[in-house]
Amino acid sequence: MQRVFPFFLEAAWITILLSVLTAVLGLICGILGTWARLSRFALLRFIGAAYVSVFRGTPALIQLFILYFGGPQIGIQLDAFEAGVIGLGINAGAYMTETMRGAIISIDKGQIEAARTVGLSRLQTMRYVVLPQAMRLMIRPLGVNINALIKATALVAAISVVELTYTAQRYIGSTYKPFEMFLIAGALYMIIIYVTGQAVAWLDRKARIN
Amino acid sequence: MTDQKPFVDIRHAQKSFGALEVLKDINLQVQKGQIVAIIGPSGSGKSTLLRAINDLDPLTGGEIWLEDKQINKKLPHRQYEKHINLVRQEIGMVFQHFNLFPHLKVRENVTLAPKMLKGLSEAEANKLAEVQLEKVGMLERIDFYPSQLSGGQKQRVAIARALAMNPKVMLFDEATSALDPELVEEVNLVMKKLAEEHMTMIIVTHEMSFAESVCDRVLFMDQGVVVEEGPPDVIFRNPKNDRTKEFLRKHLAGQHP
Numbered sequence: 001m002q003r004v005f006p007f008f009l010e011a012a013w014i015t016i017l018l019s020v021l022t023a024v025l026g027l028i029c030g031i032l033g034t035w036a037r038l039s040r041f042a043l044l045r046f047i048g049a050a051y052v053s054v055f056r057g058t059p060a061l062i063q064l065f066i067l068y069f070g071g072p073q074i075g076i077q078l079d080a081f082e083a084g085v086i087g088l089g090i091n092a093g094a095y096m097t098e099t100m101r102g103a104i105i106s107i108d109k110g111q112i113e114a115a116r117t118v119g120l121s122r123l124q125t126m127r128y129v130v131l132p133q134a135m136r137l138m139i140r141p142l143g144v145n146i147n148a149l150i151k152a153t154a155l156v157a158a159i160s161v162v163e164l165t166y167t168a169q170r171y172i173g174s175t176y177k178p179f180e181m182f183l184i185a186g187a188l189y190m191i192i193i194y195v196t197g198q199a200v201a202w203l204d205r206k207a208r209i210n
Numbered sequence: 211m212t213d214q215k216p217f218v219d220i221r222h223a224q225k226s227f228g229a230l231e232v233l234k235d236i237n238l239q240v241q242k243g244q245i246v247a248i249i250g251p252s253g254s255g256k257s258t259l260l261r262a263i264n265d266l267d268p269l270t271g272g273e274i275w276l277e278d279k280q281i282n283k284k285l286p287h288r289q290y291e292k293h294i295n296l297v298r299q300e301i302g303m304v305f306q307h308f309n310l311f312p313h314l315k316v317r318e319n320v321t322l323a324p325k326m327l328k329g330l331s332e333a334e335a336n337k338l339a340e341v342q343l344e345k346v347g348m349l350e351r352i353d354f355y356p357s358q359l360s361g362g363q364k365q366r367v368a369i370a371r372a373l374a375m376n377p378k379v380m381l382f383d384e385a386t387s388a389l390d391p392e393l394v395e396e397v398n399l400v401m402k403k404l405a406e407e408h409m410t411m412i413i414v415t416h417e418m419s420f421a422e423s424v425c426d427r428v429l430f431m432d433q434g435v436v437v438e439e440g441p442p443d444v445i446f447r448n449p450k451n452d453r454t455k456e457f458l459r460k461h462l463a464g465q466h467p
């Protein structure tokens with residue numbers, strides 16, 4: 001038992017790295033997706049809507065398999081970790097797009113009208129009036145998206161990234177203790193998620209105060 | 211008066227929302243310094259007309275001019291945005307529901323646009339906010355957030371925000387109808403003060419006595435047309451049109467014992 005701990009800690013680090021990179025890529029995709037969905041050009045709106053429905057409408061595992069196993073067939077060569085980050089990031093971005101868009105369109109139209117009537121441009125209105133208000137609204141639901149994506153990193157065990165879930169499975173063979181192995185993995189996930197949740201709650205409180 | 215060029219000139223304004231024709235060939239000329247009240251039943255198109263003036267609800271037909279500039283001229287999108295942003299700086303608008311920016315203090319509500327659009331320094335912008343808030347009697351609340359104000363106070367800040375851009379015309383869309391009765395007067399007083407300073411104003415209102423006391427002219431609208439217009443004493447005391455009479459009878463019932 002003792003000797004597996006260092007491996008679990010290393011695996012936890014990989015899970016954290018995966019989560020952070022996935023969250024960053026997800027946020028980037030989310031911003032792009034939101035921008036497309038709210039564009040005044042119909043084509044961009046369509047692309048944004050298609051992105052969201054395709055990636056929310058199919059299992060993340062299938063998306064990962066297509067990218068990792070199917071990718072080489074169309075000339076996309078990625079190692080397992082890269083495929084994990086990119087696949088999960090694009091997937092998370094689809095959910096984040098809906099979160100961000102939802103927060104933005106929930107801002108009262110009167111706010112936009114008031115900003116436009118004093119002469120602010122569309123961009124200035126977005127930047128100084130809509131986004132500051134929408135940002136506060138999106139912190140919590142983005143936290144929910146991030147919670148989901150941390151748990152979704154377990155999927156990359158299926159393409160052999162040596163993260164927590166994969167590590168737990170791997171040491172079942174030598175220890176014959178599946179119960180303990182998965183319990184350790186679960187506890188480590190819970191710590192990561194708990195800390196992240198606290199960070200999100202702190203951000204949310206801070207945004208509410210000022 | 212009649213030989214003067216109109217300051218705001220609305221010619222054959224027509225507006226449809228899909229199949230619904232909301233404004234039907236409206237003509238309205240407002241002279242500099244004039245105060246025009248628009249009254250009429252709910253749904254008659256008063257807000258739509260007001261919102262057409264600064265292009266919040268673009269007309270589907272007709273022209274709107276401010277001095278020698280056509281507001282709703284046809285331009286490619288980018289140029290039009292530039293043009294309309296400049297036009298809007300010259301037209302102040304006050305909404306029924308105030309629409310203050312809740313994430314900004316009273317001060318920043320007033321200074322946001324002047325800072326962004328007129329390049330005022332922080333110090334200049336602060337000075338401007340103080341002057342404008344003093345005018346509406348809200349200087350003591352300069353560092354409050356909108357959520358800490360009463361409805362009447364919010365509306366006075368909203369007026370200060372509009373005035374800070376030094377507009378040529380002020381549009382009021384039922385500025386007092388979301389207020390508790392005891393808060394109406396403080397907003398009316400601010401509007402009266404603007405009237406005394408000869409601000410050009412177009413005021414959509416349900417308050418007949420206020421309209422009568424401050425306006426030079428009254429328009430009665432019904433179903434997208436101007437049914438009758440004239441000086442307040444004529445419209446309120448001696449209307450010619452039956453629809454005007456009917457409307458006023460209902461509306462004055464509670465007001466003039």
Ligand SMILES: Nc1ncnc2c1ncn2[C@@H]1O[C@H](COP(=O)(O)OP(=O)(O)O)[C@@H](O)[C@H]1O
Pocket residue numbers: 227230232250251252253254255256257258259
């Ligand atoms: N954005 C809109 N889309 C469709 N119909 C609208 C819109 N805005 C106003 N209307 C309709 O136009 C008519 C006039 O509305 P409005 O100008 O708000 O009237 P008023 O301010 O006189 O009460 C109403 O029948 C209203 O339902």
Ligand SMILES: [Mg+2]
Pocket residue numbers: 256257258384
């Ligand atoms: Mg109205």
